[in-house]
Amino acid sequence: MRLSLLALLAKEPAHGYELKQALEQIFGRAYPSPNIGQIYVTLGRLEKDGLVKAVDVEQSNRPNKKVYYLTAKGREALDAWADEPTEGPRVRDEFFMKLVLAPMTGIADRTALINRQRRHYLALMRDLNELAERTDRGDRVALLLIEGAMLHLQADLDWLERCQEDLP
């Protein structure tokens, strides 16, 4: 979340609640709604690292609010982030460990593990289908995010099939 907050602040200074709303508005239903506490914690760390600064803005009838803005150091971090290629998704190594090790130790049968995992992926896929149905057609960012998740799931499922074929 650090870098998404920096990116939003590069656009304009904002307070914590505005950042939360902006994230929700841009990414829509597909984004796990960030909680306000996490946002303030992250902003506090960014401030400590010198990437953002805060000014107190007075409000009538209310406590002051803190408006955050990007520092030059924050701008550099953001540029470095934008220039870098991003790590690809990793394989589900936890499941793979289970798949390889569990049968050796007699804890679980490989076919049962694979079947359970396949059903889990399909259930996730069904959720994604429903999420896509409920998402507004015009909300391209959210729909692309959902489609990306679907393609990743498909790859996980194809790989499961490969494991099923090639592990004894």
Added chain:
Amino acid sequence: MSPPPIVNTVNLVRIYQDGGVPVPAVRGVDLKVEAGEFVAIMGPSGSGKSTLVHMLGGLDARTSGEIWLDGSRVDTLSESAWALLRRRKIGFVFQFFNLVANMTVADNVELPALLAGASPREARERREYLLGELGLADRADAAPAQLAGGEQQRVALARALANRPSLLLADEPTGNLDSRNTRDVLRLLGEVHRDGQTIILVTHDARVASLADRVVSLLDGQIVDDGAVGPVRRRPRASAGDVVELRS
């Protein structure tokens, strides 16, 4: 007494001969499908999915075992009796389309309805509806060879549905489609399912399979899993939005 399953196979086996070497493609499959069910068949390449659905449609002969459709034994039927049965109640979508090359798209789709005794007007209206649903209304006068693979595949689906078959057998009906066309096909299948038609569909596409009532997994010609797509077993604290994980 409850109605018989629409499909019931008993210890179904298909062994091909490949230059004298026996190739067991389907090895003892017991599969019961109730009327109105939507069943997806998944499994690695070569696991016997096409062989199984071909046998269910009478397009390939079993080596041993029994096939029952709607309470009648059918694995002993003659070719002509199978042809009649398919015309009356089975729609089939082949993995490699099999459209009639020298007929237009419209005629390919209308033919099964006409053969089953529909009036030319009924056949035309049904064809217009199906091609419209699949985004192919403006391709009606084309020849199959003029179509892209994904378009041919959708025509093959329209043709299979022309008769409102009580049983639709489809082998990878979305294998060549992009996600928008897949969505059209899924919508149409959803409608067919709601109308009470039974669907047995082979697919690698998890999106398609996740919409089925039940998923049957094949491996080396045998069923290794068979069950409903249930709700997600979530870890505590997770919510619907967490289906999509953004890495921080």
